[in-house]
Amino acid sequence: MLEGLSAGVVTDVSLTQRITDALDEVESVFRTQLESDFPAVNDLCRHVERYRGKRLRPILTLLSGLAAAGGDPERGLTARHATLGAVIEMIHMATLVHDDVLDEAEVRRRGETVNRLRGNETAVMLGDYLISNAFHLCSSLGDYSLNLDLGAVTNTVCEGELLQLHHRDDLSLDERTYLAIVRRKTASLVGACGRLGARLAGGSPQSEAALEAFGVAAGVAFQIQDDLLDLTGDPEIVGKTLGRDLEKGKLTLPSVLLLASAEAADRDDVLAAIVARDSGMLRTALMRFGAIEATLERARGFVREAKANLEVLPESPARDLLGSLADAVLDRSS
């Protein structure tokens, strides 16, 4: 993600270098934490490392530290940021591994998923191992309040996932409930990157709140785009199994908006397509009735909201890069 941006928008080479170096440190902490005495466990963890792609959450954690400190290169980032970035990435990896079990997905980041390769049982346990290591690593920061904060966040993430499962095959799912689920299952952790990244940099309560709100809004936009790609993306480009939401009876924003806006007769056709898991028919309806554009407009709204939150922060290259990151959420095709 950073690579793409640094080629285009970012001109601050020292900032890019700083973040790249810190990401190397995140990677090293991540790998060291997961080292086990058992080769079988190490093999699994090495497989999961291949899932790590955009590293959006560690990048956000690092940039939030810098932005909260006003971009002064002598302030902001500490070794603790790299540890926190690794903790949050580990939590994210755990949710990916368990999500793939839930979705019966076979491909992630162009490789086979753990559940596909080693079975659901190993995927469930590997996810648990990642969650456990994330909390263990977080405790190594020596501040119980960070554990308390992140524990509340992961409670919320799980509530979002459970709520989503509860609404499977719920054809009356509305936008408000969709957003309640997305805020919990995805955006709360992205918000934590902003809040805790700022806190570790000694940022003010205002900067913590602003960067949390930035993360939450960007996280919602990211998930909306993810859900859109699941319905309309090219699996070759996205690099993972698509169409699982429809297959699993998970209504997402495009279908919710389509159903809310369609006339009664068309509505019945759309419902029939959803019930029949007919992705071709659903895609056609999404395009015909402008639901893709309507979904993108919602996502753009969240990106605007994210960027508006940056305005209370002092001007800095890190703040600018956060703004570009928010824009990039919608440009991505993978």
Place this chain on the structure above:
Amino acid sequence: MLEGLSAGVVTDVSLTQRITDALDEVESVFRTQLESDFPAVNDLCRHVERYRGKRLRPILTLLSGLAAAGGDPERGLTARHATLGAVIEMIHMATLVHDDVLDEAEVRRRGETVNRLRGNETAVMLGDYLISNAFHLCSSLGDYSLNLDLGAVTNTVCEGELLQLHHRDDLSLDERTYLAIVRRKTASLVGACGRLGARLAGGSPQSEAALEAFGVAAGVAFQIQDDLLDLTGDPEIVGKTLGRDLEKGKLTLPSVLLLASAEAADRDDVLAAIVARDSGMLRTALMRFGAIEATLERARGFVREAKANLEVLPESPARDLLGSLADAVLDRSS
């Protein structure tokens, strides 16, 4: 578990009352922690509460606190013990919920399992919710070193589970590897009850070590008995789906000992029974070649080891009750 003991061995009524009151507090902390704004989440948690049976781990945590303090009724137990007991019980519940997914079990404590009632997806997420809440609740104790300690324990538990999965259908599994798995997946958490129960009571490092060793050895004995019941128990009495180990290609101590002691010809028959998942034939062989008695003798050895560790502690009713608990591990038929 306590009820059965208090009718027989225990004559110290005030100790039993003390533990019973503290267990009520554990229950209350457990329930309060899991309260969610979402009725769907609360329904699931209420279902899991029915799994709570013997409450072995909270009882051990409480008794370890008392035993480390020499049984002085004015010392030892604090409100923190109830919280820690709830944390450890929550971790244990999470492993039960995920184990039932792994084992495709349908019955637990005479009720349907979550995976059976609501599907594997919900069971995976509910287990995650319990793990997350356990760490969150642990952080509320305000001491990061407890999180660090328990995080290392849950890492170990997961390693044990992953190791066990790695050895599925491994017909050459030996006793050493079996015990390495059991020590990690079961005994490490029981050992933590002893160690941390003592620590919260301000016990000496010696009492921490002794109570940890007690818990580890008792935990191994408990798991051996559990594995024996899975092969030879009556599902009506045990109250959960049995025979899953054989069904899932999981070799346990009775089969390991049987294979190690059988002559070549008999060995082939036993291997054939295991490969064919023929529980009747395996049971017959276990009885014929004395493998059940040999397994029980191993379990008795661990109970003796557990009790020997209690000897360094000052004499107290709590210490005596721990000894009785260790004996009770082998008397149980459920």
